[in-house]
Amino acid sequence: MNHVELTGVGRSYGSFRALADVDLTLGAGVTGLLGPNGAGKTTLLRIVATSIAADRGEVRLLGRGLGGHAELTEIRRELGYLPQELGYPGDMSVFGFVEYVAVLKEWDDRRARHHEVRRVLDLVGLADLSGKRISRLSGGQRRRVGLAQALLGSPRLLVLDEPTTGLDPAQRAALRRTLGVVAQDATVLLSTHQTEDVAALCERVVVLAGGAVRFDGAVIDMVATAAGRVWHSDVEVPGAQVSWRTGTGRHRIVGGSRPPGAEAAEPTLEDAYLLMLGPDAVASPA
Ligand SMILES: Nc1ncnc2c1ncn2[C@@H]1O[C@H](COP(=O)(O)OP(=O)(O)OP(=O)(O)O)[C@@H](O)[C@H]1O
Incomplete structure (x- = not known):
């Protein structure tokens, strides 16, 4: 099943066209989005994460159109999103912040919620730091807190905007391992400036430039x-x-x-x- 289906999608900011006529169909697995600064990667990811709306074309996610409030809510229940810049409340602990997001995602049962928060913190290697204040974390550790909240509930669609930024090589390897496991069942779309992350992790690569798709295919075909x-x-x-x-x-x-x-x-x-x-x-x- 295709979890992302974009047809002729476009988005402008005022008179500036950031994304033009994008067709993209994604099923399970990891797809890397590459492109220079200003190419439209974040704009595309925000559309797939339902954070902004396309102003042209058709967007279908997880088999549903974005017709109304009920559809959006259903999609968001199965969607995890790591934005490019996630505002972290520095005073909160790692556990407290991820639990706060879990509450917003309607994990109402306290026991189940705590179990899930521990599971995702473990997945991103932050179990030992769960009591630490976010303000005292390194940039890479903070990025992993962001990833942990995106993984809550094992979403079928995971949208990650530059997840490897600020991670050291060992953390990047750990992230690749985690995403490799997650992507067995989920559709993962991630943006990055690191071509080696795409080569190491993704089957598929999409290159955006000037708001348009320049390449969409297997990583090995692009290398060729x-x-x-x-x-x-x-x-x-x-x-x-x-x-x-x-x-x-x-x-x-x-x-x-x-x-x-x-x-x-x-x-x-x-x-x-x-x-x-x-x-x-x-x-x-x-
Ligand atoms: N809210 C906004 N208002 C006006 N222009 C915007 C807005 N958001 C993005 N843009 C413009 O749209 C274009 C695409 O931006 P976008 O953030 O999607 O690119 P990107 O590929 O993610 O870039 P980067 O690699 O630098 O993060 C850029 O020219 C940017 O200046």
Whole structure:
């Protein structure tokens, strides 16, 4: 079953069109949303999280249209959302905050609610910090509190806006493990600027630029678009589309024609992303 079905979806802020004519269908599994700053990722995620409405096109979530209040309530019961910026009340404890969200999500039975809060804190590795005040947490720990509240009730649809921001490598690996388990039954849509997170975690990748979908397909198919277009060279190559000196002292050349003396390199998702977006990869199209 497809949990997300967007047809011709658009959204403007005043006269500025942030999202234009997006078609997207998602079933169970993890999909990564990539794109430069201002590409429209947060706008798209907020639409899928029912936090803002599309002003064009059709949105169906978990098999339902967004017709009225009753449909929205039903969808929100099965939806978890980690916004890009979650305002945390610093005075609350980790447990207190996640329990507060659980109350809002209508976990009325105290025993069941406490059990669920402990379960999600355990899932994100915060069980030992549950009594700590949020104001005393590191940025990465705070991000995991945000993830914990999104996981309450094992939602069938999980929308995560930059969940890996602020996480150290061990925390990112732990997050990948958690999402890998969650995504066996749920549809997970996450945005990130880390192509390696998408390569490690997602089957599918959607690239947005200037509010439009530039690529939608399997991660391996996107990586394949860079095959034969990435090289290692002992010398700097003037005029390369993208190049940098790596830690080994050799230069990685992405795009352009094969430089003399250069060796072919295994392409990564990042190479494919840089090639696909060209100058848009670094400049906001907005
Ligand atoms: N509330 C708003 N009012 C006006 N313009 C907005 C608003 N929210 C977003 N925008 C504009 O819409 C465009 C898309 O923004 P969005 O936050 O969706 O991009 P993004 O891909 O998530 O960017 P980032 O990677 O920087 O988080 C940007 O040009 C942004 O300035």
